[in-house]
Amino acid sequence: MLKIAVDAMGGDFAPEVNILGAIEAASDSEIEIILVGEENKINEFLKDRKDLKGKISILHVEEQVGMDETVSTAIRRKNTSMKKAIELVKEGNAQAVLSAGNSGAMMALSLLLLGKLPNVDRPAIATVMPSLKGHFILLDAGANVDCKAEHLLQFAYMGNAYHKALFNSTSPKIALLSIGEEATKGNEATKEAFRLLKSSKLNFIGNIEGKDIFFGSADVVVCDGFVGNIVLKVGEGLAEALMKMLKREVTEIITGRLGYMMIKPAIKSFRKKVDYSEYGGALLLGINGTSIICHGRSSAKAIKNAIKVAAEMAKKEIYKTISESLEHMEEINESTNSFNRLLCS
Amino acid sequence: MLKIAVDAMGGDFAPEVNILGAIEAASDSEIEIILVGEENKINEFLKDRKDLKGKISILHVEEQVGMDETVSTAIRRKNTSMKKAIELVKEGNAQAVLSAGNSGAMMALSLLLLGKLPNVDRPAIATVMPSLKGHFILLDAGANVDCKAEHLLQFAYMGNAYHKALFNSTSPKIALLSIGEEATKGNEATKEAFRLLKSSKLNFIGNIEGKDIFFGSADVVVCDGFVGNIVLKVGEGLAEALMKMLKREVTEIITGRLGYMMIKPAIKSFRKKVDYSEYGGALLLGINGTSIICHGRSSAKAIKNAIKVAAEMAKKEIYKTISESLEHMEEINESTNSFNRLLCS
Numbered sequence: 001m002l003k004i005a006v007d008a009m010g011g012d013f014a015p016e017v018n019i020l021g022a023i024e025a026a027s028d029s030e031i032e033i034i035l036v037g038e039e040n041k042i043n044e045f046l047k048d049r050k051d052l053k054g055k056i057s058i059l060h061v062e063e064q065v066g067m068d069e070t071v072s073t074a075i076r077r078k079n080t081s082m083k084k085a086i087e088l089v090k091e092g093n094a095q096a097v098l099s100a101g102n103s104g105a106m107m108a109l110s111l112l113l114l115g116k117l118p119n120v121d122r123p124a125i126a127t128v129m130p131s132l133k134g135h136f137i138l139l140d141a142g143a144n145v146d147c148k149a150e151h152l153l154q155f156a157y158m159g160n161a162y163h164k165a166l167f168n169s170t171s172p173k174i175a176l177l178s179i180g181e182e183a184t185k186g187n188e189a190t191k192e193a194f195r196l197l198k199s200s201k202l203n204f205i206g207n208i209e210g211k212d213i214f215f216g217s218a219d220v221v222v223c224d225g226f227v228g229n230i231v232l233k234v235g236e237g238l239a240e241a242l243m244k245m246l247k248r249e250v251t252e253i254i255t256g257r258l259g260y261m262m263i264k265p266a267i268k269s270f271r272k273k274v275d276y277s278e279y280g281g282a283l284l285l286g287i288n289g290t291s292i293i294c295h296g297r298s299s300a301k302a303i304k305n306a307i308k309v310a311a312e313m314a315k316k317e318i319y320k321t322i323s324e325s326l327e328h329m330e331e332i333n334e335s336t337n338s339f340n341r342l343l344c345s
Numbered sequence: 346m347l348k349i350a351v352d353a354m355g356g357d358f359a360p361e362v363n364i365l366g367a368i369e370a371a372s373d374s375e376i377e378i379i380l381v382g383e384e385n386k387i388n389e390f391l392k393d394r395k396d397l398k399g400k401i402s403i404l405h406v407e408e409q410v411g412m413d414e415t416v417s418t419a420i421r422r423k424n425t426s427m428k429k430a431i432e433l434v435k436e437g438n439a440q441a442v443l444s445a446g447n448s449g450a451m452m453a454l455s456l457l458l459l460g461k462l463p464n465v466d467r468p469a470i471a472t473v474m475p476s477l478k479g480h481f482i483l484l485d486a487g488a489n490v491d492c493k494a495e496h497l498l499q500f501a502y503m504g505n506a507y508h509k510a511l512f513n514s515t516s517p518k519i520a521l522l523s524i525g526e527e528a529t530k531g532n533e534a535t536k537e538a539f540r541l542l543k544s545s546k547l548n549f550i551g552n553i554e555g556k557d558i559f560f561g562s563a564d565v566v567v568c569d570g571f572v573g574n575i576v577l578k579v580g581e582g583l584a585e586a587l588m589k590m591l592k593r594e595v596t597e598i599i600t601g602r603l604g605y606m607m608i609k610p611a612i613k614s615f616r617k618k619v620d621y622s623e624y625g626g627a628l629l630l631g632i633n634g635t636s637i638i639c640h641g642r643s644s645a646k647a648i649k650n651a652i653k654v655a656a657e658m659a660k661k662e663i664y665k666t667i668s669e670s671l672e673h674m675e676e677i678n679e680s681t682n683s684f685n686r687l688l689c690s
Contacts, residue, residue, distance in 0.1 A: 070529075132586055142524060145532040179487060179574040184415075187490040187571045210578030214586035226532045227572055229524040233555030234579050241477055241559035242587055249611035259607025266594035266601050 001032050002311045005085040005094035006303070008037030009064035010101020012296045018100065019045040021303025026055040031311050034059055034094055036085040059084060065105045067296065074105035075112060082106060086113045089289045095314035096290035098281060098306050100298045107143055107284060107293065114289035117319060119326035122147070123286030124155050124225070125293065126162050127232060133216025137163050137172075140222075141282055142229035149192035152176065152222055153200065154326065156193075158285040159220035160202055161325045165318045166309075167219075175208035175218035177227060182207070189224065197222075200329070243271070280305035283313060285322055290314040346377050347656045350430040350439035351648070353382030354409035355446020357641045363445065364390040366648025371400040376656050379439055381406055381430040404429060410450045412641065419450035420457060427451060431458045434634045440659035441635035443626060443651050445643045452488055452629060452638065459634040462664060464671035467492070468631030469500050470570070470638065471507050472577060473624045478561025482508050482517075485567075486627055487574035494537035497521065497567055498545065499671060501538075503630040504565035505547055506670045510663045511654070512564075520553035520563035522572060527552070534569065542567075545674070588616070625650035628658060630667055635659040 006022050008015045015037055022033045023045070032055055035042050039060040046052060061081045065074045077083065082101055088094035090113050099106045103125075111123055124140035139159045144151060156174050163172035176194055178186040183194045185207060197204040208218050210231070223231070250256040260267075280302065281294035290313050294306045313319075351367050353360045360382055367378045368390070377400055380387050384405040391397060406426045410419045422428065427446055433439035435458050444451045448470075456468055469485035484504045489496060501519050508517035521539055523531040528539045530552060542549040553563050555576070568576070595601040625647065626639035635658050639651050658664075 130590075132589060145524065177575065179490065179571060179578075190571075209582075210575040210580075211582030211585075213579065214582050226524055226535075227575060230522065230555040230572060231575060231579055233524075234558065234576055235555075235583055237554075237556030237559050238580055238583050239587060240556075242584060244477060245475075246612070246615050249615040250608045253608070253611050255607040256611050259604045259611075262600040262604025263595045263598070263608065266598050266604075267591070270591050270594040 002030055002314055003032045003034060003094040004307050004310050005034045005036055005088040005097040007082045007085040007099035007101055008035040008042055009081040010099040011298055015041050017298060017300040018303050020300035021307065022056055023052065024300065024304040025307035026052055028308065031307065034088060036061055037081040038062060065102045067102050069102055069105065071104045071108045074102060075108055083109055086110055090114055096310035098292040098294055098310050100294035100296055103293045110284050110287050110291040114287050114291065117286055117288050117323040119323060120286035121154060122151050123284055124158060125282045126159060126285050127282040131214050131216035136213065136216065136218055137220045138228055138231065139285065140225040140228050141232050142225045144225040147189055147224035149189050149196055152189060152193035153196045156197055156202055156222045157325050157329045158322050159222060161322045162283060162285055162318060163219050165313065165316050165321060169219065171203045172219035173205045174202045174220045174222065175205050177221050177223035178207040180207065181209065280309035287319065289319060347375055347659055348377045348379060348439040349652050349655050350379045350381055350433040350442040352427045352430045352444035352446055353380040353387055354426040355444040356639065356643055360386050362643060362645045363648050365645035366652065367401055368397065369645065369649040370652035371397055373653065376652065379404055379433060382426040383407060410447045412447050414447055414450065416449045416453045419447060420453055428454055431455055435459055441655035443637040443639055443655050445639035445641055448638045455629055455632050455636040459632050459636065462631055462633050462668040464668060465631035466499060467496050468629055469503060470627045471504060471630050472627040476559050476561035481558065481561065481563055482565045483573055483576065485570040485573050486577050487570045489570040492534055492569035494534050494541055497534060497538035498541045501542055501547055501567045502670050502674045503667050504567060506667045507628060507630055507663060508564050510658065510661050510666060514564065516548045517564035518550045519547045519565045519567065520550050522566050522568035523552040525552060526554065625654035632664065634664060
């Protein structure tokens with residue numbers, strides 16, 4: 001049995017979607033859920049569900065982290081649902097934790113309470129995004145704003161391990177997000193990272209440009225957290241804006257309204273595919289434990305998916321795999337460095 | 346009469362679209378065009394058009410810059426259509442130049458031959474992008490990959506002047522692209538740029554997140570060239586991928602095909618609105634002259650639009666306005682610096 005701690009109070013539609021998502025996920029025989037938050041509010045949704053006894057329990061915590069609270073304030077507070085949920089993992093009373101609340105605070109608290117893995121300099125946020133061929137992993141999606149080449153290399157190793165665990169792949173194609181395919185295109189950090197990745201043991205396919213990421217040529221797209229967060233949010237905003245523009249155009253022509261009615265089921269299914277709140281949240285890679293950050297606007301289904309991903313990653317102990325793969329990276333780096341020293345001496 | 350030099354040989358569909366675009370633009374009574382490139386090839390399109398005498402002339406140049414040529418090679422070559430077209434502006438024989446060819450080479454050659462404006466540290470590429478409320482200017486879209494806060498401040502001043510000239514606006518809303526709205530969110534450069542912009546005389550509305558740029562709350566969105574280029578290309582790629590995904594969904598449902606037929610005119614008109622090859626290219630800001638880089642895949646219509654924008658910007662002598670606005674910036678900066686020195690002393 002895998003115990004998953006859910007911050008019941010985090011997110012724009014909390015606690016409702018978190019509880020409903022937890023109820024759905026609890027139908028999985030391997031999953032047990034601990035909802036952390038205000039008992040009264042949570043019980044409103046659970047009172048008629050005696051069937052869930054033993055599957056869902058409540059850890060009563062009165063306070064919660066505000067969505068706009070600064071990270072430094074959130075860290076100092078002792079009794080928030082987010083903190084207590086993470087502590088359940090720290091103390092071994094849960095195997096994974098997730099929250100749709102303040103993502104900066106979730107990142108910082110996970111790092112603070114669970115600690116970094118050995119060999120990791122900077123933990124990263126990995127998100128799963130849709131492409132024409134399925135999905136790709138983008139990282140870092142916002143944890144580290146100013147990155148060195150070595151950090152990008154670490155992200156690549158972590159993304160590689162995550163892709164293998166999530167999609168059962170054997171040799172994911174790793175690409176570096178840049179402004180041209182040639183090794184000479186990019187900024188200081190990416191140009192150096194290109195060199196490091198080229199001499200790594202990863203299946204590095206080179207630089208990838210922004211226009212190509214959604215066509216599925218890469219399985220893992222590596223970038224710094226500033227760029228990654230902007231890409232993620234540009235994608236989110238553009239998809240929404242495009243659908244609005246399209247609808248506006250459609251309703252302006254005579255046959256448009258009827259035509260739109262006819263394709264509506266397709267638009268609905270399309271929206272689900274591109275709405276990454278459906279994808280079960282972003283995993284924190286490089287943390288000594290399984291911690292997932294969900295989109296603030298997550299639906300109950302998104303929470304359910306996130307709980308399932310959390311359970312799967314906890315079961316596979318992905319964080320241990322990551323630690324091992326980074327150990328391996330150290331070896332490679334060591335030998336490259338020795339080689340470079342040889343060349344320069 | 347405004348003379349516009351067009352690199353006839355630049356771009357994926359050269360010389361055809363360049364010549365057809367020039368012919369369309371030549372119907373404007375104020376515009377005269379010099380097509381620079383292989384006379385034989387150009388004349389194929391012009392031979393039956395005696396009506397264009399005096400409106401379109403040809404400067405025969407045999408060589409051209411390859412799309413994949415490195416900038417350093419392109420710069421060294423003496424007789425390319427791109428170089429000769431820019432030289433026409435340098436020598437005062439044309440008021441503006443445009444090319445849909447190798448954009449890195451066009452940027453470098455324009456800078457080299459026309460020179461930087463006084464007060465400008467780094468010229469920038471400014472692109473016009475569609476939003477739900479109309480358009481916004483994004484800069485830098487790829488000229489400068491590693492930027493300091495001072496460069497971002499200069500981009501803001503240049504974008505401000507460009508928006509005023511292009512859209513006849515009086516006080517464009519300037520925003521800084523970042524990963525959160527608060528002043529404390531961002532990387533080293535944007536956090537410092539936020540401070541500089543806050544104390545500038547610009548209508549600075551603060552940080553803007555990636556998801557909001559397409560909703561039209563800012564008129565000018567400022568970022569470094571690495572981020573800008575990625576945003577531009579993510580936008581381009583995502584729009585294309587989304588339309589493909591939508592079409593795939595639509596053709597999978599029974600009523601879909603018919604419905605799609607009915608909304609097709611709307612999709613066509615929508616595509617035009619979001620296809621920024623329609624927007625007349627990207628202006629190089631900070632160069633001592635008017636130089637426009639068009640998308641490699643520009644259509645004849647895009648070239649026509651770019652020629653018109655080139656003529657308008659040349660007529661308004663936008664580069665002089667930019668130089669003046671930066672002079673003004675220097676004054677502001679000077680007084681801010683004195684103020685800061687006062688505070689720290």
